[in-house]
Each structure stands twice: as C-alpha cells, then as structure tokens.
Amino acid sequence: MGVRGLRNGAIVSFVVSMAILLVGGYFAVDKVPPIPAKVVSGQTAFSDQASIMRGQNVYQRYGLMDHGSVWGHGSLRGMDFAAHTLHMIGQHMRDFVAAGGQPQAGAYAALSDARKREVDAAVIDEMRTNRYSEGTKALELTPAQAYALEQTRAYWEKEFGQGDPHYGFLPNTVRTAQERKDVADFFFWTAWAAGTKRPGLNYTYTNNWPPDRSMGNTASTEALLWSLASIMALLAVLGTVVYVVHRYGFFYGEAKAVEASYKLLRLPVTPSQRSSAKFFLVAGLLFLVQIFNGGLLAHYTVHPGTFYIEFIGEMYPYSWAKSWHLQLAILWIALSWMGTAIYLAPLVAGREPKGQRTMVNILFVAAFTVTVGSLLGQVLGIKGYLGEAWFWLGHQGWEYLELGRLWQILLFGGLIFWLVVVYRAIGPVLKGSPKETEDAADRRALVTFYVLSAIFVVAFFGFGLLYGRGTHLTIADYWRWFVVHIWVESIFEFFGVAVISLFLVTLGLVTAKSALRVAYLTAILVFVSGIPGTAHH
Numbered sequence: 001m002g003v004r005g006l007r008n009g010a011i012v013s014f015v016v017s018m019a020i021l022l023v024g025g026y027f028a029v030d031k032v033p034p035i036p037a038k039v040v041s042g043q044t045a046f047s048d049q050a051s052i053m054r055g056q057n058v059y060q061r062y063g064l065m066d067h068g069s070v071w072g073h074g075s076l077r078g079m080d081f082a083a084h085t086l087h088m089i090g091q092h093m094r095d096f097v098a099a100g101g102q103p104q105a106g107a108y109a110a111l112s113d114a115r116k117r118e119v120d121a122a123v124i125d126e127m128r129t130n131r132y133s134e135g136t137k138a139l140e141l142t143p144a145q146a147y148a149l150e151q152t153r154a155y156w157e158k159e160f161g162q163g164d165p166h167y168g169f170l171p172n173t174v175r176t177a178q179e180r181k182d183v184a185d186f187f188f189w190t191a192w193a194a195g196t197k198r199p200g201l202n203y204t205y206t207n208n209w210p211p212d213r214s215m216g217n218t219a220s221t222e223a224l225l226w227s228l229a230s231i232m233a234l235l236a237v238l239g240t241v242v243y244v245v246h247r248y249g250f251f252y253g254e255a256k257a258v259e260a261s262y263k264l265l266r267l268p269v270t271p272s273q274r275s276s277a278k279f280f281l282v283a284g285l286l287f288l289v290q291i292f293n294g295g296l297l298a299h300y301t302v303h304p305g306t307f308y309i310e311f312i313g314e315m316y317p318y319s320w321a322k323s324w325h326l327q328l329a330i331l332w333i334a335l336s337w338m339g340t341a342i343y344l345a346p347l348v349a350g351r352e353p354k355g356q357r358t359m360v361n362i363l364f365v366a367a368f369t370v371t372v373g374s375l376l377g378q379v380l381g382i383k384g385y386l387g388e389a390w391f392w393l394g395h396q397g398w399e400y401l402e403l404g405r406l407w408q409i410l411l412f413g414g415l416i417f418w419l420v421v422v423y424r425a426i427g428p429v430l431k432g433s434p435k436e437t438e439d440a441a442d443r444r445a446l447v448t449f450y451v452l453s454a455i456f457v458v459a460f461f462g463f464g465l466l467y468g469r470g471t472h473l474t475i476a477d478y479w480r481w482f483v484v485h486i487w488v489e490s491i492f493e494f495f496g497v498a499v500i501s502l503f504l505v506t507l508g509l510v511t512a513k514s515a516l517r518v519a520y521l522t523a524i525l526v527f528v529s530g531i532p533g534t535a536h537h
Contacts, residue, residue, distance in 0.1 A: 001248050003442070003513060006520035013524045017531035024535060025478055032474040033193035033205040034132055036139035039185075041146035047185045049137075053470055055186025058179045060397020060469075061390040063319035063382045066326070067168070070190050071206055073477055073537070074399055077301065077318050078167045082190035083210035085152055089191055090215045092148035093123045103147050124216035127195045128204070139192070149188050156184035168304030168318045175384045190473075241525065250521055256509045263507045270346045271357040272425075278364055279339030283332040286371070290328035296321045323378045323395060323402045330400065331371050333492075334411070338367065338418050340499055341454060345425035347506050348447060352425065359421045366414045374407035391469045398476065400484045401464050408464060415458040422454060442512035446502055449519055453498040456491050481537045490530030497522040 039047040059065065059081075068078030091108075097119050099107035108119060123144070131140040141149065159167075160174035160183070174180045193205040195215050203220040211217055245251060299307065300318045307313035342360055346352045373393075380386050381394020381404070393404045401408065429447050436444070463482035467475060501515035 001244075001517065001521075003445075003516050003520065006517055006524070007445075010520045010523040010527065013527040014531070017527045020532045021482075021534055028478075029475065031198075032472055033189075034134075034137070035189065035472065036132060037137035039139045039141060039149075039189075041141040041143060044146070046141065046146060046149055047188075051182050051185045052189045053186075054179075055182035055184070055189075056473060057391075057397075057469065058174055058183040059186055061381055061395060062174055062384070063323050063378070063395045063397060063402065064173075064183075065397055065399045066322040066402065067317070067319040070187075070473065071194065072209065075318075075322050077297075077304070077322070078169065080210060081187045082194050082206075083212065085187040086191035086195050086210065086215055086217075087212055088152055088155060089145070089148040089188070089195070090123060090127065090212070092151045093127065093144040094119050096144040096147045097122055097126075101143060120214065124214075128197050128216050130196050130199055132196075134199075149185075152188055152191075153181055153184040156180055156187065163305070165305050168300055170305060170314065170317050173317070237529075244521075250518055253510070253514075256504055260503060260507050260509055263509070267347070270352045272352055272360045273343050273346060275357050275360040275364070276339040276342040279335045279342070279367070282368065282371070283335040283339065286328045286332035286335070290325055290332070293321045293325040293328065297325060317382065320379055320382050323382070324375060326400050327375065327378065327402050331374075334415070335367060335371075337457065337495065338363065341418065341422045344499065344502060344506075345422050348450075348502060349426045349429050351428075356421070356425060359424075363414065363417055363421055366410070366417065370403075370407050370411045370414060374403035374411075377404045377407060378402050398480050401480055405465075405468070412458070412462055412465065415461060419454060419458055423451065426451070439512055442516055443505060446498075446505060446512050446516055446519065449516070449523075450498040450502050453491070453495040457487075457495050460486050460491050477537070481534050485534045485537060486531055489533060490526045493526040493530070494523055 035049050035052055037049050038045055059070070064078070064081070065074040068074055068084075069076050069080045070082045072080060074080070092103075094108040095105055096103050097108075098104075098111055098115075108116065111119065126142055126144060131142075132138070133140070157177065157180045159169055160180050161172065161177070163169050163171040163173065174183060194210060195212075195217065196204055198205055203222070204217065207223055208217045208220050211219065296307070296312075296316070297318070300321065304318065305313055307316070342363075346356075377386070377393045378395045381390045386394040391404065392406045395402050396404060396408070403411070426447060430444060430451070432441065432444055461483055463479050463486075466479040466482075497519050501510075501519045504510045505512050505515050
C-alpha cells in the first residue's frame with residue numbers, strides 16, 4: 001500500500017466517521033426523553049421541570065455520577081440511581097395495587113402466586129403506558145405511580161440525609177432536605193424514562209434498559225439483532241485488519257526503544273527542553289497521588305465509607321476519591337503531552353526560537369494553576385462549600401470531566417497556547433521546497449501529521465464546552481463522550497503514533513516513508529473504530 005493511498009484513506013475515514021456521529025446526533029436530538037413541564041396526578045401537582053432540573057444539578061454538584069450512575073453512565077459504586085428507583089417504583093406500585101388502592105407495605109408479599117401474577121401484569125402495563133402529553137407537556141401519574149413517587153422521595157431523603165454504609169454514602173451526602181427532594185424527583189424522572197414506552201413503539205426511551213423483568217424491561221428484538229450484527233462485523237473487520245497488516249508488512253522490524261534512548265542521551269539539550277523537565281516531574285507526582293486514590297477506591301469497594309484511620313473514612317467520600325482518580329489521569333496525561341511536544345520540537349526543527357524557554361515556563365505556571373485549582377474546587381464542590389458557583393469553580397458532575405467550567409476553559413486555553421509554543425518552533429519545517437527530495441517530502445508530511453494530531457487533541461477537548469449547566473442529560477452525555485471516548489479510543493492513539501514516528505525518524509532509526517505508512521494506517525483504524533464507536537455509550 002502506497003503512502004498517498006493511505007493518506008487519502010485516513011482523510012476519508014475521519015470525514016465519514018465524524019459524519020456518521022454528527023448526523024446520527026442531529027437525528028437523535030428530537031428523540032431524547034422529554035422533561036415534563038409538570039407532573040400531576042388528578043388535580044394534584046407533584047413536580048415540574050424546574051424541580052427535575054434542580055435535581056439534575058444536585059446530582060452533578062455533589063459528584064454523584066462518581067459514586068453511582070444514571071442509565072448506566074457513571075461509577076456504579078453506589079447503584080444505578082435510575083435502575084434502583086425503577087425497581088423501587090415497581091415494588092411500591094405492587095403494594096398499592098395489591099392493597100386495593102389503600103397503600104400498605106408488604107401487601108403484595110401476602111398474595112397467592114396466581115394473584116401476584118395478575119398484579120405483576122397490571123403494574124407492568126400501568127408503568128409502560130405513556131401518559132405524557134406532547135401538547136400540554138404534562139406527565140399524568142396514576143394513583144399507584146404517585147404513591148411510588150412519595151415513597152421514593154422518602155427513601156432518598158434517608159439515603160442521602162442519614163447516609164448508607166452499605167453503599168458508602170456518608171451522612172448529609174446531599175446537604176439540604178430540598179436538594180434531596182429535588183434529586184429524588186430527578187431520579188424518578190430517569191426511572192420513568194427507563195420504564196415507559198416511546199410513543200408508538202414497543203420499547204422504552206432507554207431501549208428497555210435497565211434489564212428488570214419485574215418492570216417488563218427485557219432486551220428488544222432490535223437490540224438482540226444489532227448485537228449479533230456487531231459481533232459478526234467485529235470478527236470480519238478484525239480478520240481484514242490482520243490480513244492487511246501481514247500482507248503489506250506493517251509493524252514489522254526490530255524494536256527500537258533502547259537504541260532511541262541511547263541516541264537521545266547523546267543529543268545536546270536546549271533551554272526549553274530543560275524547562276520541559278518540570279512537566280514530567282509534576283506528571284509523575286500526580287500519577288503517584290492517583291495511585292493512592294486508586295488504593296483507597298479499592299478499599300472502599302470492599303469496605304464502603306470506612307477506613308483504618310477513622311477520620312479519613314468520615315471526611316474523604318468515595319466520590320472525592322473517584323473524581324480525583326479520574327481527573328489526575330487526565331491532568332498528568334495532558335502535562336506529559338505538553339512536555340513531550342516541547343522536548344520534541346527542537347529535535348525536529350534543529351533550532352530553538354528566541355524566548356521559547358520563557359513561553360514554556362508561562363505554560364507550566366498556567367497548567368499548574370489549573371491543576372491545583374480544579375482539584376481543590378472539586379473537593380469544595382462535593383462538600384457543598386461553593387454555593388451557586390459549584391458549576392464554575394467546583395465539580396461539574398460529569399464523569400471524567402469533573403473539573404469546574406472555569407478550569408475547563410482555562411485548560412482549553414492552555415492547550416491552545418501549547419499549540420502556539422510548539423508550532424513556533426517547528427513551523428519552518430512545514431515549508432516545502434520545489435527541489436526537496438522524496439525523503440524530505442515524507443519528513444515534512446510526517447511533521448504535518450504530528451501537528452494535525454496535536455490540533456485534534458485540543459479540538460476534541462473543546463467539544464466538552466458544547467453543553468452547560470441545565471443541558472438535558474442525554475445531550476450533555478452526547479458531547480461528553482466526544483471528549484471521553486474519542487480522546488481515549490482515537491485521539492490518544494493518533495497523537496501517540498505521531499510522536500513515536502517522529503521520534504524514530506528524527507533519530508534516524510526508521511525511514512520517513514515507513515513511519516508514514518504505519519501512522520496513516522493507525523489513523524484509519526482509530527478513526528473508523530473509535531469515532532463511530534462513541535455511539536455504543
């Protein structure tokens with residue numbers, strides 16, 4: 001396979017893959033579960049859109065996504081709040097129906113098996129029937145559902161007020177009674193969406209997730225067929241990739257890591273390269289802190305909410321440890337990227353621009369400030385000390401993107417500044433010459449590939465700014481996964497192969513053409529698999 005064909009394949013792969021994801025999102029935006037303007041039962045108003053959205057804010061501000069989850073997205077240390085609430089709703093509805101509309105705990109358990117089957121069928125039909133009016137934007141609850149809502153409010157009041165050692169919830173996990181009521185209404189809405197059929201269809205807004213036979217949630221025919229098709233496609237594509245790699249000799253040759261290390265040690269070090277050392281030092285320290293938090297998480301998995309040193313278990317909740325464990329990974333990876341690109345630039349360009357060291361130091365101070373500020377803000381947010389500033393300075397509430405919006409914007413700005421710092425050093429290398437040799441042209445193409453991969457690192461982080469406080473849960477998750485999934489399963493590999501290829505070519509260990517072939521093939525694979533693969537979330 002020639003370099004030009006692989007390059008064109010990488011371009012087409014990216015364009016087509018992004019088109020699939022964006023077009024799919026465009027058509028899906030009108031299919032999100034509706035948030036009712038009001039929730040009523042007869043003449044009694046129980047909740048409304050404002051209460052549900054306040055509940056979503058509570059879910060976010062206290063880092064509950066880093067403790068449990070909703071619709072399968074989150075940490076699952078606590079529970080899936082939607083699944084747990086849906087199951088509770090079923091239990092309370094069955095007691096209500098079994099008692100003939102006179103609520104009585106345990107009424108269902110006292111029934112005969114035949115009568116239980118009748119009540120089960122009635123409750124499933126009642127729950128799955130969609131009583132949301134598109135015209136009035138009102139959700140009508142049956143008396144049994146209204147009773148279940150009141151009971152689930154009482155449950156979450158106790159769970160988040162008194163705490164629950166079994167799930168690791170400390171007392172006053174959610175600080176006020178009003179907040180606990182609001183988050184209960186939010187969880188009830190997520191359960192309603194998980195257990196109620198879409199208009200005109202035979203499956204729920206969440207495609208019958210979570211699986212709960214007691215509420216009629218079983219895998220739909222469509223889900224089973226698409227799962228089978230996905231497995232067959234995986235095997236077919238995997239076989240094709242293995243064939244191409246061996247047929248055309250990709251990734252063949254001796255390992256060069258040790259030789260590359262020796263060559264790097266013999267090269268002179270520029271002032272900006274010396275300044276890059278502190279990026280790696282801080283990244284290493286952050287990695288160590290992440291390891292300690294990982295150890296604490298492992299302990300909490302076995303012994304929720306307690307620790308050998310008592311005050312740690314009482315003041316360091318699971319959501320704090322999990323938030324830091326994820327954010328520390330993103331921060332030390334970002335710092336490592338910055339340091340690597342800064343160190344590589346003079347090697348590639350054979351020169352160092354005037355004032356490069358100063359710009360590197362400015363970048364470090366900015367990155368360090370964001371690191372400390374975001375980590376401290378997350379703790380203050382989880383503890384409820386930031387008031388209405390929680391979204392901007394504290395904990396945004398989204399797994400992997402916990403840092404407050406201000407810190408997120410500053411990190412995005414820092415990544416843009418990082419691009420400027422790197423580009424001013426290697427920019428001249430991108431300029432071609434009419435008389436350049438084929439090898440020189442391939443080297444320039446590889447540098448272009450590298451610069452483009454760095455731009456993608458920054459650009460895809462920017463997708464996390466396309467949602468805000470009060471964005472519908474489904475829409476926010478759509479854009480969040482652009483950062484989380486595509487970064488991890490596409491852009492990481494894209495940038496990584498660019499750095500490795502450029503290192504090896506600059507040190508004279510491989511030819512530019514062979515490095516380009518591997519880089520373009522890797523790009524094709526990560527674009528085709530990683531970008532559309534975001535949809536599985």
